[in-house]
Amino acid sequence: MSTLTSLPAWSALAEHAEEIKATHLRTLFADDPQRAERYLAEAAGLQLDFSKNRINDLTLTLLAQLAEESGLTKKVQAMFSGEAINHTENRSVLHTALRSSSSTPLMVEGKDIRQEIAATLVKMEAFVDAVHRGEWRGYTDKPFTDIVSIGIGGSFLGPKIMAESLKPYWHKGLRCHYVANVDGTAISEKLKQVDPETTLFIMSSKSFTTQETLTNTLTARDWFLAKGAPDKAIGQHFVAVTSNVPAAVQFGIDEENIFPMWDWVGGRYSMWSAIGLPIALQIGFGQFRQLLEGAEKMDQHFQSAPLERNLPMLMGLLAVWYTNFFDSASHVILSYDHYLRGLPAYIQQLDMESNGKGTNDQGDGVDYHTGPVIWGGEGTNGQHAYHQLLHQGSGIIPADFILPLNSHNPLGRHHAMLAANCFGQTQALMSGKTLEEARRELEQKGMAADAIDALAPHKVMPGNKPSNTLLMNKLTPATLGALVALYEHRTFVQGAIWQINSFDQWGVELGKVLGNSILDDLESDTPKLDQDASTARLITIFRKREI
Numbered sequence: 002m003s004t005l006t007s008l009p010a011w012s013a014l015a016e017h018a019e020e021i022k023a024t025h026l027r028t029l030f031a032d033d034p035q036r037a038e039r040y041l042a043e044a045a046g047l048q049l050d051f052s053k054n055r056i057n058d059l060t061l062t063l064l065a066q067l068a069e070e071s072g073l074t075k076k077v078q079a080m081f082s083g084e085a086i087n088h089t090e091n092r093s094v095l096h097t098a099l100r101s102s103s104s105t106p107l108m109v110e111g112k113d114i115r116q117e118i119a120a121t122l123v124k125m126e127a128f129v130d131a132v133h134r135g136e137w138r139g140y141t142d143k144p145f146t147d148i149v150s151i152g153i154g155g156s157f158l159g160p161k162i163m164a165e166s167l168k169p170y171w172h173k174g175l176r177c178h179y180v181a182n183v184d185g186t187a188i189s190e191k192l193k194q195v196d197p198e199t200t201l202f203i204m205s206s207k208s209f210t211t212q213e214t215l216t217n218t219l220t221a222r223d224w225f226l227a228k229g230a231p232d233k234a235i236g237q238h239f240v241a242v243t244s245n246v247p248a249a250v251q252f253g254i255d256e257e258n259i260f261p262m263w264d265w266v267g268g269r270y271s272m273w274s275a276i277g278l279p280i281a282l283q284i285g286f287g288q289f290r291q292l293l294e295g296a297e298k299m300d301q302h303f304q305s306a307p308l309e310r311n312l313p314m315l316m317g318l319l320a321v322w323y324t325n326f327f328d329s330a331s332h333v334i335l336s337y338d339h340y341l342r343g344l345p346a347y348i349q350q351l352d353m354e355s356n357g358k359g360t361n362d363q364g365d366g367v368d369y370h371t372g373p374v375i376w377g378g379e380g381t382n383g384q385h386a387y388h389q390l391l392h393q394g395s396g397i398i399p400a401d402f403i404l405p406l407n408s409h410n411p412l413g414r415h416h417a418m419l420a421a422n423c424f425g426q427t428q429a430l431m432s433g434k435t436l437e438e439a440r441r442e443l444e445q446k447g448m449a450a451d452a453i454d455a456l457a458p459h460k461v462m463p464g465n466k467p468s469n470t471l472l473m474n475k476l477t478p479a480t481l482g483a484l485v486a487l488y489e490h491r492t493f494v495q496g497a498i499w500q501i502n503s504f505d506q507w508g509v510e511l512g513k514v515l516g517n518s519i520l521d522d523l524e525s526d527t528p529k530l531d532q533d534a535s536t537a538r539l540i541t542i543f544r545k546r547e548i
């Protein structure tokens with residue numbers, strides 16, 4: 002038995018889960034008229050209705066006990082204060098410092114990182130303003146119209162999805178494009194859309210060793226020169242964001258055009274750093290600061306609010322509740338906002354790269370489930386597709402519904418319809434439809450008794466499916482910042498309870514290494530073909546392909 006599963010709160014939760022499993026959410030609502038009011042919490046411009054979860058007050062008490070026995074509060078403090086909680090890489094985890102307005106020194110390896118952060122923000126602001134004002138121009142003296150941001154993983158998804166989410170705030174006259182995949186189609190298609198004279202390339206790579214990013218940047222540079230740009234123009238058109246300045250310089254980026262980031266920022270937590278430069282270029286620096294401010298409000302709330310009102314704690318503990326006591330293997334994020342359609346993919350990367358681990362902090366294999374599959378999409382589209390599984394599938398898939406109360410495009414009845422669909426889905430998941438209700442419905446339609454017998458069971462919806470509803474007045478840089486920080490901390494809470502390191506990612510390494518040796522075999526005149534039989538065969542097929 003692991004240290005987690007031997008905690009008193011764990012056994013108490015296991016026992017309590019049996020009672021809750023025997024109780025329908027309809028009953029929980031019927032028994033407690035105040036439930037909707039009591040299970041509503043608010044922070045940093047976000048409201049969380051968590052009343053449609055399979056919980057009661059005892060559940061919350063026991064989850065709080067689990068948090069206490071797991072030392073959650075101390076772990077939160079350890080992260081914010083810069084302890085090297087990423088113990089497998091001996092690194093602090095300080096993305097929260099990137100959005101902090103505190104001036105109290107925060108020391109990492111003998112340096113006050115507040116000063117480096119502030120200096121980088123100043124450099125970013127000057128750059129963004131210079132591009133916007135047309136002072137930083139292309140080599141033929143034309144202002145930039147396009148930015149091509151090259152990076153992958155955390156150096157890609159944050160900037161792309163946040164900028165996409167904030168389209169109503171875009172700076173006029175500047176388009177950002179994002180290239181991640183090493184598939185040549187990705188960069189080819191982008192380069193077809195831009196003009197070398199008016200395009201600025203941002204190469205974003207924390208390590209400056211990532212195959213995809215280095216390859217795409219070289220391709221972009223070759224294209225730039227092949228289109229007639231002089232060598233000396235590279236400095237004007239290529240900037241980099243990295244923690245590996247020597248490698249960037251060696252690659253050919255001018256040192257003054259390098260924006261720093263640091264070891265204490267994880268890739269998937271880095272959009273708040275200079276990795277967010279494309280966001281700042283797209284929405285302007287003032288609004289980029291609002292994004293940081295929104296996140297800081299959530300950080301403060303996370304550190305200070307009591308657990309029963311603490312959004313990240315509640316959402317993280319609820320995720321543990323379903324993963325470990327209801328055998329739920331996935332969690333769905335449903336954005337009821339077209340601008341937020343990319344958010345599920347962002348949270349998927351954040352959560353699955355963080356909590357997709359099976360070895361605990363002591364180095365032992367876990368004997369409980371950890372990170373569930375995170376997936377999702379845009380409402381109402383999903384209602385006509387995978388919601389079928391949410392409503393009538395055999396397992397439990399907890400859902401987060403996210404809805405801004407006001408639209409940036411308030412057209413006629415559209416927004417009320419969107420909201421009605423969102424609330425209607427949470428209601429249907431919660432209450433379902435009983436056999437009697439299904440039968441009555443068919444009787445009212447005048448269906449014959451034997452046809453009702455045949456059809457009614459298929460129309461039954463068990464309900465009792467949990468969901469959270471997250472509301473914000475409007476999608477703004479500040480509310481988006483708070484929303485992303487909420488999910489970061491939710492991820493942290495789960496990892497802390499599961500006793501895993503949410504901040505390394507060793508699992509992605511092996512495939513990279515093997516990929517490199519396979520590449521040698523694909524390109525070499527004398528391939529070694531010393532892989533397993535299947536892989537060697539695939540290599541041979543590729544080598545013999547018709548061109």
Ligand SMILES: O=P(O)(O)OC[C@H]1O[C@](O)(CO)[C@@H](O)[C@@H]1O
Nearest residue numbers: 154155156206207208211268509
């Ligand atoms: O910013 P880099 O160093 O190019 O890394 C890109 C991404 O690759 C990973 O290391 C995983 O392969 C991510 O964690 C990271 O965000």
